Amino acid sequence: GREISGLTRVFGILADPIHHVKTPQMLNALMAREGRDGVMVPFQVSSEDLPTLVAGLKRMKSLGGFVVTVPHKTAIVDLCDEVSDSARRIGAVNTVRREADGRLVGEMLDGKGFVGGLVAAGIDPKGRSAYLAGAGGAANAIAFALVERGVSRLTLANRTRAKAEDLAQRLAEAYPAAAVEIGTSDPSGHDIVVNGTSLGLKDGDPLPLDASRLSPGQIVAEVIMQPEETAILAAAKAAGCRTHPGKPMLACQLDLMADFLGMRALPEAVR
Numbered sequence: 001g002r003e004i005s006g007l008t009r010v011f012g013i014l015a016d017p018i019h020h021v022k023t024p025q026m027l028n029a030l031m032a033r034e035g036r037d038g039v040m041v042p043f044q045v046s047s048e049d050l051p052t053l054v055a056g057l058k059r060m061k062s063l064g065g066f067v068v069t070v071p072h073k074t075a076i077v078d079l080c081d082e083v084s085d086s087a088r089r090i091g092a093v094n095t096v097r098r099e100a101d102g103r104l105v106g107e108m109l110d111g112k113g114f115v116g117g118l119v120a121a122g123i124d125p126k127g128r129s130a131y132l133a134g135a136g137g138a139a140n141a142i143a144f145a146l147v148e149r150g151v152s153r154l155t156l157a158n159r160t161r162a163k164a165e166d167l168a169q170r171l172a173e174a175y176p177a178a179a180v181e182i183g184t185s186d187p188s189g190h191d192i193v194v195n196g197t198s199l200g201l202k203d204g205d206p207l208p209l210d211a212s213r214l215s216p217g218q219i220v221a222e223v224i225m226q227p228e229e230t231a232i233l234a235a236a237k238a239a240g241c242r243t244h245p246g247k248p249m250l251a252c253q254l255d256l257m258a259d260f261l262g263m264r265a266l267p268e269a270v271r
């Protein structure tokens, strides 16, 4: 088996709590498959201590980078030396690479993973209309990724309307030509319908949108991974829609993280 040595590149995942994360298992398996001499370990850190830890990580020469998850995705933005345009607009970062000179470069891959998962399943949002329920962290990233991919128009609907309006405004500032509007719970008239809320995680949750308005020909996609078939996906199937589960978003995101963090490259000597 693989052994950790003085040459091993170290990667972390920052979260609080952290016991539930699955990213280390998956990226460690990926590095093993790729023959990469690296290891990802959990770094549990409170919001209060995040700046201190990150300042230390900047100086850790054997660090390749880290994944960032709840509750740090927003706070990490200003702790990076550089973030991508889309991550800055979304206001969140979930993957940070440490460059040889110690610079921390942040990227947000949630939305790109969602779109990549769709494309891999043969569903390219480019030129199609999309309806997105939600305006939280996942929905923000997905909305930007859908517009970046070139949807013909995007309708946003959220329980707290002000959050959807704020998202629409940031999209309009970044992409003045994009057709973005605020909708109701009715997803009819859209090619791709996305649940970007957390509704469906728990038994008995209300549906995130009005399923009686779904019709055959529509594709209904989910961000929730567990349960595999949420109530809205079951309702969509019953309405004759094609469904797309939450798992491919994660699978694609892990690939993007591995690329961004250089986990497929050959081992390098510790600098």
Ligand code: NDP
Pocket: 110, 113, 133, 134, 135, 136, 137, 138, 139, 158, 159, 160, 161, 163, 196, 197, 198, 199, 201, 223, 224, 225, 246, 247, 249, 250, 253
């Ligand atoms: P947030 O807390 O940031 O956002 C939650 C969203 O759900 C908001 O739009 C919120 O509306 C809405 N919502 C919550 N409860 C209700 C309710 N009772 N009625 C109506 N709307 C409600 O969460 P995230 O965006 O971070 O996560 C959302 C989901 O995405 C989670 O289930 C998470 O597991 C999943 N996810 C999946 C990923 C994957 O790779 N597959 C990656 C990242 C996240 P409001 O604004 O009104 O509160």
